[in-house]
Each structure stands twice: as structure tokens, then as C-alpha cells.
């Protein structure tokens with residue numbers, strides 16, 4: 001299968017190369033004119049792209065040479081062909097993915113708008129939109145970078161121009177937030193992202209796997225402040241590990257034992273903590289448990305000027321202003337005894353996984369994908385296609401050096417650096433966290449070895465430092481994420497010294513990231529080498545190895561002979577630990593996806609309704625059933641033959657007509673009459689509102705905003721509710737039930753309730769708002 005596929009792609013490449021030769025003879029004007037011809041053939045239909053692919057790619061090949069001075073290599077064309085056929089192209093670092101991407105981007109640009117190239121960071125989005133933009137523009141397509149320019153605020157961007165372009169270079173978070181804001185818009189003119197047609201993801205593994213679960217969150221109106229945080233914290237601090245609560249092996253989850261629940265019930269003097277009555281209190285206890293026993297000060301957060309400041313787990317950077325969601329931040333504040341900040345509600349949220357699954361077509365490219373082939377296929381329906389390198393890869397990957405203790409390992413790596421330094425061979429030292437990179441930098445300082453530390457503070461600076469990492473004598477200390485996507489060039493002198501040496505000071509969380517780091521050396525067929533120094537005290541091992549390994553480490557950490565050579569049975573401890581972690585992360589992503597499925601379905605349905613409302617020429621057909629539903633529900637809800645006069649009047653005053661005057665007796669009426677009465681009051685009230693807004697446009701405007709407001713308010717509550725529900729159900733996994741199933745059931749119930757709430761609110765908004773028509777056709781509305 002794979003061979004056949006490769007053969008097929010290679011034939012297409014041949015065809016493209018031949019066509020490109022033909023275009024070579026064309027004058028500029030004629031070559032540029034091909035875009036118009038191709039557009040005509042496509043006629044906006046994506047299904048026709050396959051037919052014109054060879055011509056389109058060939059046009060790009062020729063134009064790239066004329067405009068950028070680079071003609072795509074056959075392997076780059078191969079990568080571009082594979083990407084158009086539902087693949088992630090695995091192309092080694094330095095093989096020129098930026099140029100490769102121009103072929104599929106141009107092809108899709110021919111259909112119109114909605115085509116995105118997702119880059120790893122803002123700097124690259126701006127740079128590539130500018131550099132590759134010259135090519136697209138020359139060929140007559142429009143291109144834009146969606147990220148704010150230096151010093152520009154995101155809200156000052158011209159979104160119509162950006163998203164009206166054929167091709168948009170952006171980052172995953174910029175796209176995600178713009179998508180969420182679009183769906184908070186009140187009018188169609190405030191929506192900019194019209195179609196999600198094609199997304200080509202650079203560093204696809206980073207976006208689709210590493211950050212897949214990270215939710216993008218738009219926080220909104222503050223929640224009513226709870227006073228449970230301190231008491232929950234006090235209780236959590238009294239609990240005893242293994243008796244009252246347990247912690248998972250990976251130290252990432254905690255749950256109460258039945259004994260713990262009883263203890264808390266006694267202490268708090270409540271009857272059944274798991275009953276619906278105490279949901280809020282229970283939720284706070286779960287938060288307090290996590291805050292006290294999972295979140296660690298100085299690892300997950302620091303306390304600074306009486307505030308809890310989060311730290312980026314990946315690189316250890318402080319994240320001022322960032323807050324954990326759904327009350328977790330406040331629980332940390334209670335734990336640390338600092339002032340409890342106002343809890344923001346989640347207004348809109350989406351994960352990258354969900355965002356990218358919405359596109360009509362996805363493609364990706366990265367240096368490292370093959371290790372996760374199965375997951376790409378299962379989750380994103382993308383295969384992985386390995387593209388051969390342009391020139392043979394001659395990098396030497398040495399086997400790991402194994403040590404028992406961290407200290408012995410680090411000392412050994414220092415010797416490697418010193419030796420290389422004497423010769424002038426550049427070394428890129430890769431560490432697993434910012435903390436370690438600083439530590440390493442200090443070790444080098446002590447040894448008086450000049451070096452650069454990549455501290456990920458600024459993407460521009462980062463790119464600048466990494467660019468020079470291949471020069472004679474350069475020693476660069478970096479974290480694993482730093483500098484992705486920037487070229488490391490080496491000089492002939494460095495080539496003679498063996499090229500860049502990548503020195504990993506520990507294994508990363510998975511093989512894929514290890515491979516990425518190795519890939520920094522030996523780019524484009526240049527010489528280079530990579531080696532990892534690992535120890536049983538590395539984070540991966542400590543957090544994931546079985547107890548026996550940890551025991552061994554503890555007993556032998558001070559042995560004089562610190563390498564693992566004598567202890568064969570622990571040789572693969574590192575591989576095994578890494579595998580355990582890799583699997584756990586994969587499972588977590590599947591779990592997120594399963595939970596996310598519920599909110600995705602609900603969100604899509606809400607967003608679709610919103611969009612329909614924004615565009616509908618008349619809304620009477622949705623307004624009328626709302627009124628009927630509300631009246632019927634009220635009458636039936638009472639469950640008795642008769643409603644008392646008081647409840648009926650109260651309902652009318654509160655929801656429909658505060659000035660209602662009873663003209664007839666409403667006592668002792670059967671249900672059907674009450675229904676009739678309610679309908680009459682509603683329609684009278686609506687008529688009066690209509691009189692205030694006699695013009696159809698104004699009435700429609702008023703109806704539209706009344707509906708959108710009702711939906712948005714209820715949806716914000718629902719999003720928040722789902723978030724809380726997810727956390728609470730996850731923590732209940734001890735209770736013998738399938739938590740996801742429970743979550744789906746509860747979420748569905750909450751959704752039904754939300755729909756009912758929306759209808760009542762629509763009625764209220766339409767009958768109880770203050771309206772003043774404006775001369776520009778809009779209406780000043782004060783909602784009830």
C-alpha cells in the first residue's frame with residue numbers, strides 16, 4: 001500500500017517537473033495569467049483541485065524561482081503532493097517546509113477564501129506571510145498575516161481584509177480566538193472568519209498532539225463570589241493521604257476515598273456530600289484537594305506580591321495575568337492564604353483538537369510524525385508520509401549514555417561540552433525545562449565557558465540566537481520548544497569539525513520530541529551528531545518508572561561507579577518510563593476528545609442557530625413557538641388542575657407584562673382557559689412593543705438582538721456548567737460509574753434546561769425591554 005502510494009505520488013512529481021519545464025519558457029505575464037486560467041477551471045469547487053494540481057504546482061515551481069530565487073526540489077514537490085492527499089508530510093528539519101507549503105496553499109487559494117497556514121509562532125506567521133507572500137501576490141492571489149503587527153493590539157487588525165484574503169498565515173491561538181469572538185458577534189458584519197476550508201499545519205505534531213488539549217478560553221463576566229474556598233481548604237488540609245484521599249501514580253490526579261467523604265461530612269456537618277444539594281460544596285472540596293496535593297508551589301506556580309502566578313510547565317516561564325479556570329486559581333489562593341481574586345466565568349472555549357477538526361480539509365508537515373501515525377489517523381483522519389531528504393542524511397545519532405544519578409550525568413555532559421569547546425565545535429544543549437536550562441547555564445558559568453541561554457522570552461530574539469547556534473565555538477543552552485522552525489546554518493569550518501552537536505541532558509516526554517531535538521543537527525545533508533545523557537533521576541523516570549526502579553535509584557545514587565553499565569536490568573528503564581508517559585498523554589488526549597465531543601455538538605448547534613438568526617429575513621417563525629412553549633410549560637408545570645390566581649399573576653408580572661391589569665376574573669379557570677389568557681396577554685404585549693417599533697427593519701433588529709442575547713446568556717452559563725461538570729465527574733471516577741457516560745448524561749440534561757431557559761428569556765426580552773428607535777434604523781434597547 002505504502003509503496004504504491006509512493007509510486008503514485010512520484011509519477012505526479014514527474015508530471016509536475018515536466019510541466020514546470022514548459023512554464024520555464026513562458027514570459028512573466030503569461031505565467032502570471034495561469035492563475036486566472038486555473039481559477040476558471042476550479043470555479044470555486046474544491047473537488048476540482050485534484051485535476052489541476054499538477055499545473056498549479058508547476059506554476060508555483062516556476063514562479064518561486066523567478067520571485068524567490070528558489071526552485072522547489074523534487075522531494076519538496078513530493079511532500080506537497082502527499083499533503084494534498086490527506087497526509088502529514090514528515091520532512092526533516094531544514095528541508096524547506098516553508099517553500100513546500102506554498103504549493104498546496106496556492107492550490108487552495110484558487111478556490112477563494114478560508115485557507116490557512118498555521119505556523120508555530122507569531123514571528124514565523126508574520127515572516128512567512130511576508131516572504132512567501134511575494135510569490136502569491138506575484139501570481140495574483142491575496143495573502144495576509146493574521147497576527148498583530150509589532151505593537152499593534154489584536155482588536156486593531158483589519159479582520160475583513162485579513163480573512164478576505166485567499167491565503168492567511170496565522171498561529172493556532174490567533175485563529176482559535178478569532179473563531180470564538182466571531183461567534184460572540186451580534187451582527188453578521190462583526191463576523192470575519194467565513195469559511196474554514198483548508199488548514200495546513202506547520203509543526204503539525206506540536207499543534208495536533210502537544211497542545212491539542214489546551215483550551216482557548218474567553219473569560220467574561222465575573223461569577224458570584226463563593227465563600228466556600230476557605231472552608232474547603234481548611235478541610236482538605238486535614239485529610240490524610242491514602243486514608244482519606246489517593247493520588248494517581250503520575251501525581252496528576254487525586255480523589256477522595258469513601259472514608260475521606262465520611263470524614264468531611266462529619267467535619268462539615270452535612271448529610272450526604274455527594275447529593276445534589278451539596279454539589280457546589282463538593283466541587284470546592286475537589287478543587288481544594290487538587291490545590292493542596294497536586295499543584296506544587298514553585299513548580300506549577302509561585303507566590304509573588306501576595307498573588308499566585310502560574311508557571312508554564314514546558315519552559316518554566318512565569319505567566320502573569322494567566323489564571324486557571326473554573327475556580328482552581330481561587331482554590332490555590334485559599335491554599336496559600338493570599339487574597340482570593342474574582343473568579344471569571346468561561347464565556348467561550350474550544351480546544352485545538354476541536355478547532356482543527358472543523359476544517360473541510362487538513363494537512364500537515366513536520367519533522368517528526370511517524371511515531372504517532374496511529375493517533376493522527378484515528379483522531380484527524382490524516383496519514384503520515386515520510387518524505388526522503390534532498391541530500392542523504394549523514395547525521396550520527398549516538399546511543400544514550402546512562403547514569404544512575406543526575407549529578408553524575410550532568411558532570412559527564414560538562415566534559416563533552418568542554419571537549420567540543422576546546423575544538424570550537426558548536427554544541428546545542430537541550431534541557432527539559434527552563435529551570436534546568438538555568439542550572440546548566442550556571443554550571444557553564446562556573447567553568448567559564450561562554451554560552452547563550454535561550455530563555456524563550458521573545459520569539460524574535462530566540463530565532464536570532466538559534467540562527468547563530470551553528471557558528472564556530474557557539475555553545476547554546478535551550479529548552480525543547482525553543483527556536484522551532486528557525487534555520488541553524490553551519491560554516492565549512494564547522495563542517496570539518498563534525499557539524500553541530502546536539503546534546504540532550506535528559507529524555508523528553510516522548511520519542512517524537514527527542515527526534516525533533518536531534519533534527520536540529522545535520523540539516524540538509526550537513527554533518528552533525530546527537531547524543532542523549534540520561535539518568536534514573538530524570539523527571540521522566542521518577543514520575544513514571546515502577547517503584548523498584550525508584551528504590552534502586554535511591555540505594556545506588558551515591559555509588560562511586562555511577563553508570564548503569566553493571567546493572568543490565570535497568571537499562572531499558574528509561575525507554576519504558578518514556579513509553580508509559582507517552583501512552584498516558586495519548587490516553588489523556590483521547591479522554592479530552594471524548595469529553596469535548598459533548599460540548600462540540602452543543603456548541604455547533606448553538607453557533608448554527610446564532611448564525612441563522614443573524615441572517616434570517618424574518619424571525620417570527622422562531623419567536624412564535626417560544627411564546628407557545630413558555631405558556632404551555634407554565635400551565636403544565638403546576639401539575640394541578642388549577643393555578644392559583646397569585647401564581648398566574650406573578651408569572652405575568654415577572655415575565656410578560658409588569659403593567660398587566662386584570663379585566664376578567666382569572667380565578668378558577670381550567671388549564672385551557674389559562675393558556676388562552678396567557679397567550680392573549682403575550683400577544684397584546686407584543687403588539688404594543690410592535691407599535692413602538694413600526695418599521696420592519698427596526699422590529700427585526702429588536703427581535704434579533706433579543707434572541708441573541710437570550711442565547712448568549714444561557715450559553716455562557718452552559719459553558720461554565722459543562723466545565724464544572726467535567727471536573728466534578730472526572731474526580732468521581734472511583735464511584736464505579738463510567739465518568740464519561742455520566743458526564744454525557746448530565747450535560748444533555750443541562751442542555752435541555754438551557755433551551756427552556758432561552759425560550760423564557762426570549763419572551764422576557766421581547767415583552768419587557770425598553771426600546772427607543774434611532775434615526776439610523778437601530779434601536780436603543782434596555783433589556784430586562
Ligand SMILES: Nc1ncnc2c1ncn2[C@@H]1O[C@H](COP(=O)(O)OP(=O)(O)OP(=O)(O)O)[C@@H](O)[C@H]1O
Pocket residue numbers: 070071072073076091092093094095096097098099367484485486487
Ligand atoms: N528549493 C530550495 N532551494 C534553495 N533553498 C531552499 C529551497 N528550499 C528551502 N531552501 C532554504 O532552506 C532553508 C531551510 O528552509 P526552512 O526553514 O523552510 O526549513 P524547515 O524545513 O522549515 O526547517 P524547520 O524544521 O527548522 O522549520 C531556508 O534557508 C530556505 O530558504
